[in-house]
Amino acid sequence: xxxxxxxxxxxxxxxxxxxxxxxxxxxDHTPGAEMFLQIxxxxxxxxxxxxxxxxxxIDEYGHEVYLTARRNRxxxxxxxxxxxxEIFGVPASSYCLVNAMSQVNWIMMFGGxxxxxxxxxxxxxxxxxxxxxxxxFKLVKLVKxxxxxxxxxxxxxxxxxxxxxxxxxxxxxHSYRPASGGERPGCRQFxxxxxxxxxxxxxx
Amino acid sequence: xxxxxHGNEIYALSIKGERGMPYRLVESFLRINKIxxxxxxxxDSGVGDNFYLLAGRFxxxxxxxxxxxxxxxxxGIKKLYGELTRLSTxxxxxxxxxxx
Numbered sequence: 598x599x600x601x602x603x604x605x606x607x608x609x610x611x612x613x614x615x616x617x618x619x620x621x622x623x624x625d626h627t628p629g630a631e632m633f634l635q636i637x638x639x640x641x642x643x644x645x646x647x648x649x650x651x652x653x654x655i656d657e658y659g660h661e662v663y664l665t666a667r668r669n670r671x672x673x674x675x676x677x678x679x680x681x682x683e684i685f686g687v688p689a690s691s692y693c694l695v696n697a698m699s700q701v702n703w704i705m706m707f708g709g710x711x712x713x714x715x716x717x718x719x720x721x722x723x724x725x726x727x728x729x730x731x732x733x734f735k736l737v738k739l740v741k742x743x744x745x746x747x748x749x750x751x752x753x754x755x756x757x758x759x760x761x762x763x764x765x766x767x768x769x770x771h772s773y774r775p776a777s778g779g780e781r782p783g784c785r786q787f788x789x790x791x792x793x794x795x796x797x798x799x800x801x
Numbered sequence: 802x803x804x805x806x807h808g809n810e811i812y813a814l815s816i817k818g819e820r821g822m823p824y825r826l827v828e829s830f831l832r833i834n835k836i837x838x839x840x841x842x843x844x845d846s847g848v849g850d851n852f853y854l855l856a857g858r859f860x861x862x863x864x865x866x867x868x869x870x871x872x873x874x875x876x877g878i879k880k881l882y883g884e885l886t887r888l889s890t891x892x893x894x895x896x897x898x899x900x901x
Contacts, residue, residue, distance in 0.1 A: 649826075649829050654885060667826075670822070677814075
């Protein structure tokens with residue numbers, strides 16, 4: 598299972614949630630500023646990288662943990678994933694999108710804006726770290742809930758031998774699981790050429 | 802949307818004002834699922850949108866001015882049609898040559 602935490606800029610809440618998930622941050626107490634700064638990608642990602650999915654590690658159950666930025670368009674992420682999974686026959690049960698934005702407070706938003714958007718890292722970073730510390734246990738709760746859901750899904754899958762999972766919910770909810778109706782096994786039969794992006798020729 | 806003469810499946814995707822992010826998302830999706838990039842061709846057909854199309858899109862949203870929006874959209878598509886045809890021909894020919 599691929600677990601993908603997503604938030605606006607992929608720099609604070611999703612990074613922190615992914616780090617908690619992987620055990621790089623403690624679940625029982627709020628870490629200090631230096632621990633946040635040791636996490637790769639914390640307060641690092643630039644706007645030109647939004648949409649790129651970064652691999653963070655593999656958790657104790659073998660789930661691959663990723664994170665991404667999707668600005669204020671979670672629906673684009675969810676629909677792109679659902680659409681491509683349907684086209685390429687990727688099983689709906691193979692990934693889980695977790696919205697970390699729901700745990701973000703205004704301190705994080707303000708600090709993140711100063712640090713990432715305005716480039717005032719010296720001012721913004723301490724503020725965003727303070728905001729992350731305030732929201733820390735909400736993120737821990739989100740991660741625990743995600744792990745519980747993953748465990749329940751795993752147990753259900755092993756019991757029911759990979760029967761389709763229940764329909765997920767999209768939008769502003771904590772996590773999104775695509776509908777299993779979109780699965781099209783045997784659909785991966787493309788033999789087309791390699792042109793990924795078409796640079797359009799302008800007239801004249 | 803359907804299949805072309807070479808059996809390629811054709812899809813449409815609305816990206817709603819975001820140009821770069823959907824490309825990176827698609828690339829990342831292919832990468833994490835180990836799907837070869839050659840299995841997908843993304844063609845940006847929105848780069849030539851003209852004033853009529855943009856205005857039509859705006860008026861389409863407002864209730865009583867929607868007919869004006871439809872007219873502007875129709876005019877915009879008519880003006881852009883030649884270019885869209887050329888674009889799809891170039892893409893289709895490119896796919897055909899590679900398959901041959």
